[in-house]
Amino acid sequence: xxxxxxxxxxxxxxxxxxxxxxxxxxxxxxxxxxxxxxxxxxxxxxxxxxxxxxxxxxxxxxxxxxxxxxxxxxxxxxxxxxxxxxxxxxxxxxxxxxxxxxxxxxxxxxxxxxxx
DNA sequence: CTGCTGACTGGTA
DNA sequence: GTACCAGCCAGCA
Numbered sequence: 001x002x003x004x005x006x007x008x009x010x011x012x013x014x015x016x017x018x019x020x021x022x023x024x025x026x027x028x029x030x031x032x033x034x035x036x037x038x039x040x041x042x043x044x045x046x047x048x049x050x051x052x053x054x055x056x057x058x059x060x061x062x063x064x065x066x067x068x069x070x071x072x073x074x075x076x077x078x079x080x081x082x083x084x085x086x087x088x089x090x091x092x093x094x095x096x097x098x099x100x101x102x103x104x105x106x107x108x109x110x111x112x113x114x115x116x
Numbered sequence: 117c118t119g120c121t122g123a124c125t126g127g128t129a
Numbered sequence: 130g131t132a133c134c135a136g137c138c139a140g141c142a
Contacts, residue, residue, distance in 0.1 A: 005139070024124050028138085037124040039139040045123050046140090059124070066123030074123095 008032060009043045012100070016056045019081045020098035021090070023060040030100045041066065056081075062093035 002010070012030035016022050022030075024037035024044075031040065037060070044054050045068060055077040059065035064085060067074040075085045084091040 003139085028124085033138065035125085035136085036138040038122060038137070039124090041123040042121090042138090042140065043123090054123085057123080061125085064123090068123065 005031060005033070005036070005039070006043050009040050010047060010049070010052055013044075013047075013052050013054060013057055015100065016053055016098050019083065019096065021056045021058050021078070021083060021093075021096050022098050022100070023058055024065065025060050026097075026099060027057055056098075058090060058093075062089045064090070 008031040009027055012027045013022070015030070024040045025034060028034055028036040028040045033039070040057070044057055045066075047054055055067070055074045057065065064071055064074055064078075078085050078090070083096050090096070
């Protein structure tokens with residue numbers, strides 16, 4: 001039985017439109033915890049549901065991240081959607097990156113960042 | 117309850 | 130540009 005956070009992450013991944021990709025951090029943010037990128041990775045690893053396009057989830061640096069050792073497959077799947085991926089990096093990463101369409105533009109409530 | 121691990125991220129060297 | 134370190138979050142022993 002999936003935990004609340006886990007199903008949230010899965011829902012976010014399923015929202016990623018075809019031809020687009022999202023970073024673990026973005027998914028974590030959509031799931032409600034912007035800092036839980038690692039937890040997202042853990043969930044992805046355990047997620048074997050074919051209805052979840054886990055191959056669209058990549059690292060923030062534009063890398064493919066991980067795929068349990070099937071990176072070649074991930075690269076193929078992405079390329080099939082029009083996303084060209086180099087050996088260590090995705091091309092046009094910033095252009096295919098999907099940020100999740102939230103309400104209307106600017107939101108000040110989430111500007112909060114760590115203060116020293 | 118305590119501690120370690122990991123499909124991560126950001127900053128520093 | 131790459132390499133290493135510390136921080137964060139959730140899951141599991």
